[in-house]
Amino acid sequence: MGKEDEVGDLVNLPQKRYYRQRAHSNPIADHCIDYPQTPDDMDWDKYYPNKGEKSVEFADIGCGYGGLLITLAPMFPESLMIGMEIRVKVSDYVMDRIAALRIQNPDVYKNVACLRTNAMKYLPNYFKKGQLKKMFFLYPDPHFKKAKHKWRIINKTLLAEYAYVLREDGIVYTVTDVKDLHEWMVLHFEEHPLFVRITDEELKSDPVVDKLFSSSEEGQKVTRNNGDKFLAVFRRIRDPSV
Amino acid sequence: MALLKQYDGCLYVAVGDQILIHNYSGSCAPVKSVKLPEIIIPENLSVGQTEVLKREDKQIISLSVNKEYILATTQNKQVVLFDAKLQVIKNFVLNRAASKVRLGSNNDILIADKTGDAFVCEFNKDTPALVLGHLSMLLDILIEDKYIITCDRDEKIRVSHYPNCYNILSYCLGHKEFVTNIEIFNGLLVSASGDGTVRFWDYKSGRQIGIVNCNDFIKDKNVIEQFCLKMDQDNVEVRALPITDMQVHGNYVAVSLLGLNYIQIYSAVWSEDSLDVKHLQNVNFDSQLVNFSLRDRLIILTSDKLLCYECKGDKYEFQSDLNQFYDDNKELITKSSKDDFSVYYKRKFDNVQEYLERKKLRLEGGLNK
Numbered sequence: 127m128g129k130e131d132e133v134g135d136l137v138n139l140p141q142k143r144y145y146r147q148r149a150h151s152n153p154i155a156d157h158c159i160d161y162p163q164t165p166d167d168m169d170w171d172k173y174y175p176n177k178g179e180k181s182v183e184f185a186d187i188g189c190g191y192g193g194l195l196i197t198l199a200p201m202f203p204e205s206l207m208i209g210m211e212i213r214v215k216v217s218d219y220v221m222d223r224i225a226a227l228r229i230q231n232p233d234v235y236k237n238v239a240c241l242r243t244n245a246m247k248y249l250p251n252y253f254k255k256g257q258l259k260k261m262f263f264l265y266p267d268p269h270f271k272k273a274k275h276k277w278r279i280i281n282k283t284l285l286a287e288y289a290y291v292l293r294e295d296g297i298v299y300t301v302t303d304v305k306d307l308h309e310w311m312v313l314h315f316e317e318h319p320l321f322v323r324i325t326d327e328e329l330k331s332d333p334v335v336d337k338l339f340s341s342s343e344e345g346q347k348v349t350r351n352n353g354d355k356f357l358a359v360f361r362r363i364r365d366p367s368v
Numbered sequence: 369m370a371l372l373k374q375y376d377g378c379l380y381v382a383v384g385d386q387i388l389i390h391n392y393s394g395s396c397a398p399v400k401s402v403k404l405p406e407i408i409i410p411e412n413l414s415v416g417q418t419e420v421l422k423r424e425d426k427q428i429i430s431l432s433v434n435k436e437y438i439l440a441t442t443q444n445k446q447v448v449l450f451d452a453k454l455q456v457i458k459n460f461v462l463n464r465a466a467s468k469v470r471l472g473s474n475n476d477i478l479i480a481d482k483t484g485d486a487f488v489c490e491f492n493k494d495t496p497a498l499v500l501g502h503l504s505m506l507l508d509i510l511i512e513d514k515y516i517i518t519c520d521r522d523e524k525i526r527v528s529h530y531p532n533c534y535n536i537l538s539y540c541l542g543h544k545e546f547v548t549n550i551e552i553f554n555g556l557l558v559s560a561s562g563d564g565t566v567r568f569w570d571y572k573s574g575r576q577i578g579i580v581n582c583n584d585f586i587k588d589k590n591v592i593e594q595f596c597l598k599m600d601q602d603n604v605e606v607r608a609l610p611i612t613d614m615q616v617h618g619n620y621v622a623v624s625l626l627g628l629n630y631i632q633i634y635s636a637v638w639s640e641d642s643l644d645v646k647h648l649q650n651v652n653f654d655s656q657l658v659n660f661s662l663r664d665r666l667i668i669l670t671s672d673k674l675l676c677y678e679c680k681g682d683k684y685e686f687q688s689d690l691n692q693f694y695d696d697n698k699e700l701i702t703k704s705s706k707d708d709f710s711v712y713y714k715r716k717f718d719n720v721q722e723y724l725e726r727k728k729l730r731l732e733g734g735l736n737k
Contacts, residue, residue: 144730153503158716163523164541214723242720247503247522250539276483283485283501286528290536319534367532 139226142191145219150267151212153246153277161248168252173239174206175228182206182253185291186262187245188279190344192220194264195238196227197341201333202237205259208252209240217242246279249291256293260334263311265344268304280311282318289320292362297324300358301338303348308356319367321360329359369707372661372669375433379667379690382428382440383700387450390693392665392676399693402454404428407446410461420444421461432471439477441469447489447496449477460495462487472511480506486518486533499533502526507712508550517557517571519547521712525559527571538574542567544607546712549614554638558616562712564608566621568636568643578636578643582623583608585632585647595626604713612709615662620648620679622662626709629653631660631668633684651677651684658701669701 162168171177184202186194189209198207211217220240227235243252266279275281280300288298298321300311315321329335339345339355348355371382377393385404407421423444432439437457438450445465449458458477468480477489479496482505487496504522511517515537516530525540525547545562552558557571568578583592592609599606613624621634630650637644655670666677666684674694677684694701 144727158718158720163544214720218723218727250524250526251541255536255538281501283498284503286500286534286536289534290539319532365529365532365535368529368535 139230140219140222142219145191145215147213147215150269153212153244153279159243159248161243161251163251165250165252165254165257170206173208173241174236176236177206180204180206181257182208183257183259184208184262185210185245185249185253185258185260186264188212188263188266189220189240190216190265190342192223192238192240193342193345194262194337195220195240196223196235197337198334199235199238201337203234205237207238209238210243210245211240212242212244214242246284249287253291255290256296258292259296261288261292261296261298262338263298263300264338264342265302265348266300266307268302268307270306275310278307278310280314282314285314285318285321289318289362294362294364296362297332298360298362299334299338300360301345302356303344303353305354305356308358312358315358315360320362320365322363324359324361329357332359335359370658370669370701371428371431372659372667373431373433374661374663374665374667376435379661379693380431380433380438381669381697381701382431383697384703385426385428385442386700387428387431387438387440388693388697388700390690392690392693399696400454402450404440404442404446404448405456405459407444407461408459421446430466430469432469434471434475437471437475439469439471441466441479447477447479458489458494460489462496467506468508470509476511478509478511478516480509480518482506484520486516488516499531500526500528505712507546507548510550510552512552512557512571515571517550519550519559521546521714523547523561523563525550525557525569525571527557527574538572540567540569540571540574540576542576542579545610548611548712551614551616553616553621553636554619556638556643558614558621558636560611560614560623562608562610562709564611564625566611566614566623566634568638568645577638578645580634580645580647581608582611582625582632585650586625586628587650591627599710599713602710603715604710605716606713610709610712612707613660615660617662617664620662622660622666624657624660627656629655629657629670631657631666633666635682648682649684671702674701 183205184207186209189211195209269277302308373380379390381388389400426442426444428440429443430441441447445462464481464483466479466481470478475491479487484502486500489496502520504520508519516528519525523543527537529535543561547561549560557569560566564583566580596606609625615622619635623632630652633648635646655672658669660668668675674690676687678687
């Protein structure tokens with residue numbers, strides 16, 4: 127149990143033990159998911175109490191237990207962020223967690239929210255072209271078997287959809303503790319003409335990078351086990367052939 | 369299911385692994401036929417994979433015809449391109465079964481497959497190249513100008529640049545069920561769906577310009593209700609009778625709906641940024657529809673007839689039945705099996721409700737303690 131839960135006991139943060147769920151989910155199956163027909167049909171006001179005219183700019187794809195969102199919320203108070211998670215109990219935990227945090231800290235967490243959805247299928251239903259500034263893929267399911275590589279959230283053909291919802295100069299962050307998967311993700315992003323890798327030197331000035339290693343529950347687990355963590359960050363560029 | 373196409377006064381009927389060609393307008397050489405060549409089994413396949421490819425009962429499931437070529441694909445993954453003299457130009461095997469093939473301009477071969485990937489085999493190449501992929505079964509594909517357009521079982525129509533297909537231009541979103549057909553129509557994109565609607569799009573922006581609910585022109589509403597009830601027993605929530613096929617010709621759009629003994633004909637005129645769509649007629653027949661083909665002639669294959677209608681004014685009028693051709697090939701035409709549309713619907717399994725109920729109990733229990 128992380129630190130936050132101990133503090134949270136005083137003010138009813140959700141307890142993770144009620145929300146545990148196996149790490150794998152079949153992204154191709156027809157889950158029972160309510161998604162908007164088009165981005166215009168999405169009622170974001172339901173998720174952000176002070177939304178105003180703002181639109182969602184950060185998306186944490188497969189946000190797990192929501193650690194990154196909670197960390198980024200006070201760092202980017204003007205940006206709306208959404209966590210997308212396919213697992214029923216895990217997404218429910220994040221929703222309950224954000225609701226509790228908003229009660230505890232009325233001014234801080236109004237810019238973060240969580241949706242249960244299949245981001246591999248429905249991103250264009252939620253976001254308009256070029257809407258997002260940042261996308262996060264932290265500790266995605268490695269789907270080790272070769273037959274399941276199509277289920278990997280980073281694959282050759284899905285990158286076109288991520289490029290579509292990201293604006294030019296938008297940034298994609300990836301972290302994994304599986305070296306194989308890291309190499310796979312780097313390979314596919316580097317092969318894709320709409321993405322370039324951002325150098326380590328350039329990353330030093332990005333305040334988000336530090337948080338990627340430590341903020342998520344998955345990341346903390348790897349740290350406890352003294353595991354490796356591999357980071358790769360990419361920029362969405364203009365189509366070189368146009 | 370037998371497939372029909374028309375090109376330049378010829379009717380092409382694909383049945384089983386054969387294509388019959390009937391020159392209905394000319395005076396000579398009324399019927400030719402060609403069988404698909406033997407499948408060329410690629411090396412390094414497992415016994416199981418080889419067996420699938422070698423199926424005896426191979427059936428053409430998609431057919432495309434233009435001036436110079438005839439393209440067909442079968443349920444066991446074979447793709448064959450014939451020239452006008454019925455010589456085999458290409459004969460290759462796909463990794464996964466296609467749902468649709470189409471001849472593009474330059475005679476490129478466009479392939480939409482059941483796992484959601486789209487391939488293009490350029491005319492002067494031997495193997496198809498992966499150009500894009502959806503995470504949902506593809507149902508149709510076309511290339512128009514510098515764009516490649518694909519539609520899937522998840523209600524989506526995707527417009528990508530071509531040949532730089534990694535760059536998505538837009539999505540045309542709004543359909544509420546699988547998108548069965550897409551066509552270019554006077555500069556617009558037109559699409560048909562399991563939701564019973566035909567929609568017109570400015571595909572470059574993804575903006576919907578017009579919509580027709582074809583269920584509105586079904587005379588007997590009981591048919592819709594019965595279909596919904598039947599699907600409901602299968603745990604699928606359905607609100608409309610699905611469109612099974614849509615074809616366009618000139619200003620006309622023709623639509624068939626599941627189980628109906630008529631083809632609906634619409635006219636659509638697009639000028640000065642306004643679209644005027646009219647329901648013109650239902651072309652009735654008294655036996656079950658197998659397939660149809662819309663050109664200047666509307667040819668309809670039913671379970672026991674082949675009917676030919678001709679466009680006069682704004683109306684398709686009955687011209688003749690092609691009995692001779694039908695009777696001569698009856699055995700072939702009637703033996704092929706029917707498509708099952710219900711597989712395109714998503715069976716929803718609700719894994720949320722149960723969780724929420726348990727959670728409610730847990731929280732209530734906690735309060736009691």
